[in-house]
Amino acid sequence: MKGRAVLRIEVGSSAWFLLRDRAALISMTFLILIVLSAVFAPLLTPYASQGMGAPDLAAKFEPPGIEHPFGADGLGRDQVARLMFGARRSLSMGLLVVLIAIVIGAPLGMIAGYIGGWIDEAVMRVTDVFLAFPPLLLAIAIAAALGASYINAVVAIAATWWPWYARLARAQTLSIRERAYIEAARSIGVRDRVIIRRHILPNIMTPIIVQGALDVGTAILVAAGLSFIGLGTQAPFADWGVMISDGRLFFLSGRWWMSTFPGLAIFLTAMAFNFLGDGVRVAADPRLRRMR
């Protein structure tokens, strides 16, 4: 009985430490608001059709005001609606990139780390090749080769991202593999694939999830970059990168609002993911808690 009580305290305390971390808490609230506004965008704005790309030339270049709090763009579209609909693309690109990267990288890294030998060598040399190029440049090259589109941009960025997760998963696996309980399982005659699934995977997931949370912000940034140079989301749809790109020609002529608000959205979202990831890392590792 006593043992159970201790468990409840411990599970509770990870969440508790996350909630006590003010930066993580604010970040989490901010991200939840952004996600909700993206999901419920059609209900939250009267300009849903403009968010999807329909022009309203009467409101062309309207500065921020009561009608359009963040102003309107060159086709008169409400910037708030554009940001909300753009968030759908930007956030989903970031999340998809990280998800695909984990799904490809983690199993490869685990297998390489657990089995070792020539398989390890082969996987690691392939990751070396990928890591040898600057990631953004490689993503641009792949996206350009595949053709400019939202999904191709996701694929292109994920292709540059998975080696990091393969590396991380392999390093974690190498340390877990030496644990006595792995040897104990082998001596019982448990099959390798069961050992990987039941003993290694659960033990390496925490650092991978933390890294994933930290990476989503960066992935959103890179995705915005591809969209900015026209290799991502295509008109009439927009994401934050496209919006910055649309506004860049008018920034110096006084229409500052077109690029500023999407820029802020990217900056704040990327930062929030970083704080959140950091908070999760601290909460998941009791040794780091004391330093707070």
Added chain:
Amino acid sequence: MAEPLLSVRDLSMTYVRRSSLFGRRARNVAALKEVSLDIEAGETLGLVGESGCGKSTLARCLLRLLRPSSGSVRFAGEDLLSLGDDAMRRMRQAMQIVLQNPFSSLNPRLNGFDLIAEPLRAHRALSRKEMRDKVVSLLAEVGLTSDFLGRHPHQLSGGQAQRIALARALALNPALVILDEPTSALDVSVQAQIINLLIRLQNQRGLTYLFITHDLSVVQHISDRIAVMYLGRIVEEAGSEQIFAEPQHPYTQALLSSTPAPDPGGRRQRIILPGTVPSAANPPAGCAFHPRCSHVMDICRTQYPAPRRTAPEHFVSCHLYDSAQDMESNSMHNLLDKDAQQ
């Protein structure tokens, strides 16, 4: 005479340790050298030695968790080293190991049920109900209630965790259980509980134990025979009472006298060995013990002493006993096999 359950002949294990990045100065570390031993069904063989003597390497070679460099391991009539991977996996049901520290040998993320069910899942197709019943009966057998099904290792005391590890080892009805320092991480009062449990389980199930330890007082309590290892070799082997009453190898004598006994009055003459155990990467020539031995002779520095039989069941590898019988034989292997033929 029936074939022993486990029979090891001339088992050697050499690691290659690379000392530089490019492995130019590779060094061979001989962790085991020509180890031979037999374990009869139902008996307990105690394997004693200090850290680095190769006792844990030997256990891992027996289970084929490590590949020995040469020699043979026969278990239940099968040559383990020539078995295919699948046959070896099946064979593992019959030989289990319990490791020193249960908190590292039990996956902290699994609860009591999953820990004990793991070997059953690997080898048996049981229904949920059968699985649960089997796990609960195993728990009962090691003295735990079904309360422990949902507990994770960090919620257990050392003794409870070691009982769970024992239940795991027993799940597949093994013939041989290798116990690698199973009580070293435990407190005295808990150690006694586990030792009693081990003896009771052995009597009930007819288990065969290979009990590996550095603690002589524990090993004499549980073992029928004891083998003493030093730097990769078995230097002495005899019945438990025999080896305690008349230790013959100078190393065994020193080991016995170094073990602190809780009786301040009965102070025996203490032999304090000089120096430390040499590195297995660079062992002394001849008898590896000679730099620390107070009886060292010239021959010890050049020639490894072949095992001699000094009493019916007492073998020792030491030049002090060169005049003993069996002069013609040159290894314990031959002595053992000759026994078998008679």
Added chain:
Amino acid sequence: MAILSVQNLHVQFKTPFGAVYALRGIDFELAKGEILGLVGETGCGKSVTGRSILRLLDDNAQVTAGRIAFENSDLLRLPESAMREIRGKRIAMIFQDPATALNPLFTIGQQLADVLRAHAPGAAAARRRQSLDLLASVGLPDPAQTAKVYPHQLSGGQQQRAMIALSLAAKPDVIIADEPTTALDVTIQAQILDLLRRLQRERAISVILITHDLGVVAETCQQVVVLYAGRVVEAGAVAAVFPAPQHPYTQGLLAALPRPGSRGSDLKVIPGNVPSGLERIDGCAFAPRCEHVMNRCRARQPAFTSFSAAHHAACFLHEASVCG
């Protein structure tokens, strides 16, 4: 005459789960020139006691009551600056794992010279001679060579010897040795224990030897203090306690050890587990595991009964026999 005396020491640890009572009133005296064994199982408070003496406890620990008398002063109430004068110079500590207690970046000789310089300013040549003497006195072969090597180049036993040499450098009066041989092999343990006995004999150093091993106490110490759940349950001369232990816990511990000739028989077992320290204990802490438990054992704490000038135990069984 007592050189160090610990009186009614209470220590708590603050944790997220509440206060953990580590020490619930420890009393003992260390006489000059003797080796005192502080013995008990995991969590009994033996290491906390050792660290309390030098005020080396973690930040979340709090001494809630007690006195540690050392030469007319109470170590618990000395200012930190005065405490620094005592740590290492008057009372030194040796740890279980010498590999982490020695600085890996400096040679043994440099580390010794540092300590010597801090305590006895003088010529470098004299210091060098002194450090070689120290290394020789702890039984390290070839002191000149040993002084030149880094800690990782020594074996575990040699590291512990070097650690002892370091602790001797300031000529302390008391050494607290916290499980100094637990990480070592038996033949090496025998060497280190022999060294401690020799130092005690030759330099009249007083030693508190913290250990879980009753055999080590029997072979090394003159006095023994048995701890259970943060309290002393039995104390006295080794020669009196070991042949005739009076507290059921001490009896249980000794009976639980396998001995020559016990083969195959059941070892005596102490049922149950050590209490966690999270609860307050009103009665005798051992009551839930004791085979002689009586009603009053659970209600209040037994006082010490003396069996001789050198042997005391805290148990109602004996209080009863004295009262009739």
